Amino acid sequence: MTQPSQKALVPFVSVDHMMQLIHHIGIAPMLQGICDRIEQDFHRWPLFDKTPRVASHSDVGVIELMPTSDGDVYGFKYVNGHPDNTKDGLQTVTAFGLLSDVATGYPVLFSEMTILTALRTAATSALAAKILAPKGSEVMAMIGNGAQSEFQSLAMQAILGLKEVRLYDVDPAATAKCARNLEGTGLRVVSCATAEEAILGAQIITTCTADKQYATILTDNMVGAGVHINAIGGDCPGKTELAPAILHRSEIFVEYPEQTRIEGEIQQLDDDHPVTELWEVITGAAQGRKDDKQITLFDSVGFAIEDFSALCYVRDAIKDTSFFTPLDMLADPDDPRDLFGMVSRAK
Amino acid sequence: MTQPSQKALVPFVSVDHMMQLIHHIGIAPMLQGICDRIEQDFHRWPLFDKTPRVASHSDVGVIELMPTSDGDVYGFKYVNGHPDNTKDGLQTVTAFGLLSDVATGYPVLFSEMTILTALRTAATSALAAKILAPKGSEVMAMIGNGAQSEFQSLAMQAILGLKEVRLYDVDPAATAKCARNLEGTGLRVVSCATAEEAILGAQIITTCTADKQYATILTDNMVGAGVHINAIGGDCPGKTELAPAILHRSEIFVEYPEQTRIEGEIQQLDDDHPVTELWEVITGAAQGRKDDKQITLFDSVGFAIEDFSALCYVRDAIKDTSFFTPLDMLADPDDPRDLFGMVSRAK
Structure with a gap:
């Protein structure tokens, strides 16, 4: 040789x-x-x-x-x-x-x-939440308890100081798996029987489900004022998680609009619906959260x-x-x- | 672990x-x-x-x-x-x-x-020559004696039955290297001092040089009737090897026109200059060489x-x-x- x-x-x-x-x-x-x-x-x-x-x-x-x-x-x-x-x-x-x-x-x-993708997706979510979530956010609802859920929870803990995560999944076995994995991490873990229960008292709502179809993981009446929504699961054409009415009530932040309009939650909206690019909030060129009542939405699809x-x-x-x-x-x-x-x- | x-x-x-x-x-x-x-x-x-x-x-x-x-x-x-x-x-x-x-x-x-790219490029050249070169082609001029040259020569030998390869490079050391590597392969190797000498008696002319600039490796008067030109080196915008007059005298065959018009020799021609796709000659949908006098040109850029x-x-x-x-x-x-x-x- x-x-x-x-x-x-x-x-x-x-x-x-x-x-x-x-x-x-x-x-x-x-x-x-x-x-x-x-x-x-x-x-x-x-x-x-x-x-x-x-x-x-x-x-x-x-x-x-x-x-x-x-x-x-x-x-x-x-x-x-x-x-x-x-x-x-x-x-x-x-x-x-x-x-x-x-x-x-x-x-x-x-x-x-x-x-590494699981780590960077969680780190990106935490970065967006650090900028957009209400100050002092300590409770997150984690809807969809699959492969991403523990990484999301730990990133929010490491970067935001999250104290409590409230788990919900259509499959209770997924929730049990996530709860077991988060034991000993210092997070308070609450397993919930419904999505409604999971979002009780949460300042951050993370949706991360995997079906390749238009789904409604969150309906309009489930989302109160002042929360930050971290929408991870809608990431390809035809795959969304949020009711359109929620999008109309939210200030929407995206990574790269050209890609998000094809793959993200905003594929449900008109092509010219206003969105803010996350990097512009980071450089100070655009404003992030404006007040305590605003619903901020990070429509994340993942970018290169x-x-x-x-x-x-x-x-x-x-x-x-x-x-x-x-x-x-x-x-x-x-x-x-x-x-x-x-x-x-x-x- | x-x-x-x-x-x-x-x-x-x-x-x-x-x-x-x-x-x-x-x-x-x-x-x-x-x-x-x-x-x-x-x-x-x-x-x-x-x-x-x-x-x-x-x-x-x-x-x-x-x-x-x-x-x-x-x-x-x-x-x-x-x-x-x-x-x-x-x-x-x-x-x-x-x-x-x-x-x-x-x-x-x-x-x-x-x-593997060297092998597939040589194999593609030989496939095109098998279809387009004059029947019984036994002599090839190899202009540019770099990393591709031995592979090109051996593919033409294996697939077409090439007997003689005539080498020329602006750098005599490259020619010497190629000649040395082809010893014992059964090919008759003739090292030449000029491109003109290399193409003497060749039915196939392969050009494979590496400069990223418009070059004229072959001028119009160097190319006689009935030859097959295998143009390998022109493979990105701004990089060509043949005088445009040669292109106008040739029947041009390409891999994928959308790519070749950007990267190949034909970037020197109008966008609607007629070309034939090689795969259509292989399936019989298009004609290859029409007669012994025709100049056929395979404008190769490499395709996925x-x-x-x-x-x-x-x-x-x-x-x-x-x-x-x-x-x-x-x-x-x-x-x-x-x-x-x-x-x-x-x-």
């Missing part, structure tokens, strides 16, 4: 390495670190190459590529969404991602992103820059650790023009 | 594995096999999802994603193009690719593609379906071999909704 040079080796963070990295750093500091990184990148939002995700749809799901670049570093994520996968014991969403050097095109990080931020966090975090494997994925002949010679000599 | 399930493991073909696979199969049979696979996929061309590549340009190069799908299998390639890289001892082009199952979105193959075909070939070829490593790149909790539990238990 020929020995590839350092340039040809790309650090690979496997699922196992990612889990070890989380335990090494601690999940709360890691959520905080990713959140900080996303906030920094949202500050320099105009600098990024932005494009709606490149989607390949089929009857049963979607496979997407989400590229972006800040001019120095290029990143992309591969992610699928297959709601029926769980029937066969598979994940609805799996993902991996890559960073590379814009100056050379050479990859510098290849990483699992199934777990958040994945970029999370990958940059991991790239920096694995330095001087053993939480990666060098992967021989780039051919690197001594003479760049002599690719064939390299192949021949490998015999 | 937790043990990932089989579903979570993706076969990874490293650079070293790819080189071993080539020597295991033999480069000629492998080029033939990839060529056959491309021909089969071109036969069912209309069935594929097609989109121009998703490019991220910078001052010094480009990073591209090239996705496609046949409805059952999804594939994409990451590829960069950085002409100045060789100055720093790096490859101009590096690539990797992935196949996944459309039904579940789960990846089924992850592979290096720097070497060719990468898809090459990846499918590799997916099948590594079965029951040791030329891959299982990569732990997909999180696969026992209960798909319990991603957090999997992370917790990994502690």
